[in-house]
Amino acid sequence: xxxxxxxxxxxxxxxxxxxxxxxxxxxxxxxxxxxxxxxxxxxxxxxxxxxxxxxxxxxxxxxxxxxxxxxxxxxxxxxxxxxxxxxxxxxxxxxxxxxxxxxxxxxxxxxxxxxxxxxxxxxxxxxxxxxxxxxxxxxxxxxxxxxxxxxxxxxxxxxxxxxxxxxxxxxxxxxxxxxxxxxxxxxxxxxxxxxxxxxxxxxxxxxxxxxxxxxxxxxxxxxxxxxxxxxxxxxxxxxxxxxxxxxxxxxxxxxxxxxxxxxxxxxxxxxxxxxxxxxxxxxxxxxxxxxxxxxxxxxxxxxxxxxxxxxxxxxxxxxxxxxxxxxxxxxxxxxxxxxxxxxxxxxxxxxxxxxxxxxxxxxxxxxxxxxxxxxxxxxxxxxxxxxxxxxxxxxxxxxxxxxxxxxxxxxxxxxxxxxxxxxxxxxxxxxxxxxxxxxxxxxxxxxxxx
Amino acid sequence: xxxxxxxxxxxxxxxxxxxxxxxxxxxxxxxxxxxxxxxxxxxxxxxxxxxxxxxxxxxxxxxxxxxxxxxxxxxxxxxxxxxxxxxxxxxxxxxxxxxxxxxxxxxxxxxxxxxxxxxxxxxxxxxxxxxxxxxxxxxxxxxxxxxxxxxxxxxxxxxxxxxxxxxxxxxxxxxxxxxxxxxxxxxxxxxxxxxxxxxxxxxxxxxxxxxxxxxxxxxxxxxxxxxxxxxxxxxxxxxxxxxxxxxxxxxxxxxxxxxxxxxxxxxxxxxxxxxxxxxxxxxxxxxxxxxxxxxxxxxxxxxxxxxxxxxxxxxxxxxxxxxxxxxxxxxxxxxxxxxxxxxxxxxxxxxxxxxxxxxxxxxxxxxxxxxxxxxxxxxxxxxxxxxxxxxxxxxxxxxxxxxxxxxxxxxxxxxxxxxxxxxxxxxxxxxxxxxxxxxxxxxxxxxxxx
Numbered sequence: 001x002x003x004x005x006x007x008x009x010x011x012x013x014x015x016x017x018x019x020x021x022x023x024x025x026x027x028x029x030x031x032x033x034x035x036x037x038x039x040x041x042x043x044x045x046x047x048x049x050x051x052x053x054x055x056x057x058x059x060x061x062x063x064x065x066x067x068x069x070x071x072x073x074x075x076x077x078x079x080x081x082x083x084x085x086x087x088x089x090x091x092x093x094x095x096x097x098x099x100x101x102x103x104x105x106x107x108x109x110x111x112x113x114x115x116x117x118x119x120x121x122x123x124x125x126x127x128x129x130x131x132x133x134x135x136x137x138x139x140x141x142x143x144x145x146x147x148x149x150x151x152x153x154x155x156x157x158x159x160x161x162x163x164x165x166x167x168x169x170x171x172x173x174x175x176x177x178x179x180x181x182x183x184x185x186x187x188x189x190x191x192x193x194x195x196x197x198x199x200x201x202x203x204x205x206x207x208x209x210x211x212x213x214x215x216x217x218x219x220x221x222x223x224x225x226x227x228x229x230x231x232x233x234x235x236x237x238x239x240x241x242x243x244x245x246x247x248x249x250x251x252x253x254x255x256x257x258x259x260x261x262x263x264x265x266x267x268x269x270x271x272x273x274x275x276x277x278x279x280x281x282x283x284x285x286x287x288x289x290x291x292x293x294x295x296x297x298x299x300x301x302x303x304x305x306x307x308x309x310x311x312x313x314x315x316x317x318x319x320x321x322x323x324x325x326x327x328x329x330x331x332x333x334x335x336x337x338x339x340x341x342x343x344x345x346x347x348x349x350x351x352x353x354x355x356x357x358x359x360x361x362x363x364x365x366x367x368x369x370x371x372x373x374x375x376x377x378x379x380x381x382x383x384x385x386x387x388x389x390x391x392x393x394x395x396x397x398x399x400x401x402x403x404x405x406x407x408x409x410x411x412x413x414x415x416x417x418x419x420x421x422x423x424x425x426x427x428x429x430x431x432x433x434x435x436x437x438x439x440x441x442x443x444x445x446x447x448x449x450x
Numbered sequence: 451x452x453x454x455x456x457x458x459x460x461x462x463x464x465x466x467x468x469x470x471x472x473x474x475x476x477x478x479x480x481x482x483x484x485x486x487x488x489x490x491x492x493x494x495x496x497x498x499x500x501x502x503x504x505x506x507x508x509x510x511x512x513x514x515x516x517x518x519x520x521x522x523x524x525x526x527x528x529x530x531x532x533x534x535x536x537x538x539x540x541x542x543x544x545x546x547x548x549x550x551x552x553x554x555x556x557x558x559x560x561x562x563x564x565x566x567x568x569x570x571x572x573x574x575x576x577x578x579x580x581x582x583x584x585x586x587x588x589x590x591x592x593x594x595x596x597x598x599x600x601x602x603x604x605x606x607x608x609x610x611x612x613x614x615x616x617x618x619x620x621x622x623x624x625x626x627x628x629x630x631x632x633x634x635x636x637x638x639x640x641x642x643x644x645x646x647x648x649x650x651x652x653x654x655x656x657x658x659x660x661x662x663x664x665x666x667x668x669x670x671x672x673x674x675x676x677x678x679x680x681x682x683x684x685x686x687x688x689x690x691x692x693x694x695x696x697x698x699x700x701x702x703x704x705x706x707x708x709x710x711x712x713x714x715x716x717x718x719x720x721x722x723x724x725x726x727x728x729x730x731x732x733x734x735x736x737x738x739x740x741x742x743x744x745x746x747x748x749x750x751x752x753x754x755x756x757x758x759x760x761x762x763x764x765x766x767x768x769x770x771x772x773x774x775x776x777x778x779x780x781x782x783x784x785x786x787x788x789x790x791x792x793x794x795x796x797x798x799x800x801x802x803x804x805x806x807x808x809x810x811x812x813x814x815x816x817x818x819x820x821x822x823x824x825x826x827x828x829x830x831x832x833x834x835x836x837x838x839x840x841x842x843x844x845x846x847x848x849x850x851x852x853x854x855x856x857x858x859x860x861x862x863x864x865x866x867x868x869x870x871x872x873x874x875x876x877x878x879x880x881x882x883x884x885x886x887x888x889x890x891x892x893x894x895x896x897x898x899x900x
Contacts, residue, residue: 010883040816040818040878040883042876042877042878042883043816043818043819043878046818046819046878046879047818051818051819051820052818052819052820057817057818058818156877290871290873300876301876301883302873302874302875302876302881302883302884302885303873305883305884306884306888322871323871324871324873325873326873327873328873328874328875328876329875329876329877330875330876330877330880330881331877332877332879332880337880339875341873341875366490366493367507368490368493368496368497368501368502368507368508369493369496369501369502370501370502397847397880400851400875400880401850401851401854401855403875404851404854404855404874404875405851405854405855405857405858406858407855407872407873407874407875408855408856408858408859408862408864408869408872409858409862411864411868411869411871411872411873412858412859412862412864412868414858414861414862418861418862419858419861421740421772421773421774421861422857422858422861423740423752423753423774423775423776423777423778423791423857423861424752424778424854424857425752425778425779425780425789425791425850425853425854425857426492426750426751426752426778426779426780427492427606427779427780427781427782428490428492428493428496429496429782430780430782430787430847430850431752431780433460433490433492433751433752433755434752434755434756435752438756
């Protein structure tokens with residue numbers, strides 16, 4: 001069996017390792033246009049921040065390690081065409097093209113940063129995105145030579161980069177086109193995040209919300225001024241674009257592989273695409289949202305790993321299903337944990353639910369214990385059925401714990417009533433006697449009319 | 451309506467507040483033989499340790515606060531008899547006895563420390579248990595005058611007291627009658643705990659396991675030597691007995707209220723006892739184990755609160771059910787988090803399951819992040835059905851997070867297969883890309899034969 005994998009960051013790397021373990025005699029090859037394989041893209045902000053010195057810590061598995069497992073890795077080798085009838089791919093590397101055969105093809109092409117339409121966006125060297133190992137190295141090097149950085153976009157990565165820069169002594173301007181920062185959260189939670197971050201702002205950063213970057217001005221191939229549509233001008237030493245990502249679906253789409261309504265590659269629970277013997281997984285593939293039942297595109301590293309594993313198993317002939325995602329995520333900025341799972345209130349409305357929500361603001365442990373932090377927990381349920389729909393938590397590290405204690409409940413389609421019987425651990429250093437989650441359930445029960 | 455509550459620590463205090471909110475015109479009285487009401491017994495080790503200075507921080511609600519809510523509190527007033535036909539209780543206070551009427555009676559008499567059979571156990575002043583506010587004050591005062599303390603018993607409270615004493619510069623001997631410390635955990639986990647604690651032992655404490663204390667020797671009403679059955683003699687300045695608790699069921703039992711097989715007061719899901727208009731809740735009441743379906747006695751403060759609430763609602767005529775417990779618990783000793791939920795492997799066998807288990811030892815975050823700690827996670831499932839039965843986790847504070855992420859799964863009777871689809875949050879400071887929980891599920895799946 002000859003298995004060819006396009007892409008080797010998370011899903012592709014996981015698929016390759018798994019399939020080689022399952023079918024030791026198979027030929028497994030990874031082709032990637034990247035110059036690195038199997039790395040932690042999520043770790044880049046922490047590398048820039050200085051949590052560890054060597055960027056090689058971001059590399060999960062080297063080419064040599066893959067080779068020693070019997071997996072061939074072709075770096076800087078871009079697959080430019082999938083030839084379905086021939087079961088071949090056309091690869092371009094070193095300015096020459098060649099064909100490679102496959103019995104099973106796994107598409108793990110990932111996603112790429114969105115570059116907003118900004119005048120002169122492509123003309124300057126000191127404009128970066130946060131995706132690849134080179135980005136990590138280049139941003140870290142440049143950071144040491146400037147006093148101010150501009151971040152375009154205030155999602156998870158934008159805020160992680162904010163912390164990284166501030167911890168390195170830079171002044172930072174974050175420009176967000178929406179009215180609220182980190183708008184994947186509900187508005188009330190986004191506001192809370194902004195308030196908490198501003199509490200730790202010692203004049204080091206500013207948020208410009210509802211502002212669209214219109215133009216870069218610069219000289220010697222370096223941006224020195226960022227202009228917004230409203231006329232603001234920010235003098236800056238570097239720009240990092242964190243404006244989201246889009247799936248790399250072009251070669252799949254051009255080959256006739258069906259894309260889903262989300263614009264990413266449509267797959268079933270076996271990670272099979274519309275074409276036999278071709279699988280897709282990771283950030284290029286569509287996912288099923290377990291709460292809404294809808295097809296969505298939520299690209300996350302943890303999901304990529306699971307999908308890579310599932311694709312590999314089915315490609316190897318072992319039946320395995322990936323049930324979908326909850327959109328569970330966590331991030332940290334300036335000692336604030338931001339975490340969520342399931343649907344936000346606004347997503348719940350779009351998905352056809354009748355959401356009711358509660359917010360509980362509470363200490364993360366018994367008040368007399370030192371080091372107590374605050375948790376701001378929002379839980380959302382359906383008013384008609386009582387079904388739990390999602391939650392968001394902001395605050396101390398205990399925020400993340402509460403979200404992870406809801407994910408199995410969403411997976412099991414539990415109601416508020418059912419969850420209110422949950423027996424959570426309690427001890428003064430770890431929780432209040434009645435956990436914020438259980439407070440939230442009691443309020444929700446009364447709102448639902450129980 | 452006249453509601454009389456016996457006991458006022460956790461369940462009783464909660465029941466009183468809840469019922470007064472539900473029925474503002476009712477007469478609500480708390481009778482307790484204690485000299486305090488509504489306090490955090492779980493917080494005593496942290497008070498002794500010095501996390502906060504004033505013992506009054508342990509008091510959740512004062513007598514005056516209860517009074518201002520319209521609740522009467524009678525301290526040092528021991529209910530010595532329940533007269534069911536008359537709907538009265540006989541109370542003894544200040545050496546005189548009197549009767550009080552009730553329409554509804556809530557028994558929240560709690561539990562008391564077990565005093566092992568030790569020669570001279572009652573003869574010395576410097577022998578303590580850890581239950582009441584006076585215990586907290588007395589232990590803290592005595593601690594400041596001695597160099598060595600002996601702790602009898604190595605459960606949660608014993609280990610919490612160990613940390614409290616060591617942090618205050620005492621040398622400590624912990625004597626445990628079982629072969630392993632904290633034997634509520636499976637043996638392999640108990641060993642791990644002992645190893646981790648010993649790693650932080652700078653000659654300050656020792657564990658004597660498999661040792662039974664036989665005799666106290668002393669003078670001037672103070673123990674100075676603890677003797678064990680095997681002949682060991684420990685010179686000590688004070689002794690703290692942490693040998694477990696037993697439910698205070700005597701007045702209920704004598705009145706003819708049925709006790710359960712666990713020896714605590716039998717209740718249904720409405721917290722009703724065998725006698726009409728009499729409810730029981732908290733540490734004196736039996737609980738249903740959600741995983742095994744069996745009646746058990748697991749006295750915990752978080753459960754007491756919930757049961758107090760449930761008893762109050764039903765006493766007030768509002769239908770409410772308490773589904774039971776999972777035995778979820780957490781404790782800390784010397785930077786080691788110890789947490790569990792559901793059945794241990796040994797409990798699972800007793801409950802008639804065919805348990806299979808896995809242990810995953812893993813970093814609590816991505817390896818390149820600073821401050822990474824270890825998590826030792828054991829997950830137990832039924833080999834026949836794949837049903838999740840329980841888990842134990844030892845290590846960094848992230849251990850507790852994993853346990854709380856399993857409690858809803860136990861509540862929902864999820865299988866290993868189902869849980870393996872859980873979408874947990876991931877980010878380098880919070881988890882490994884594949885969470886230890888999901889690693890555990892994959893290993894369990896292969897052990898179960900999926």
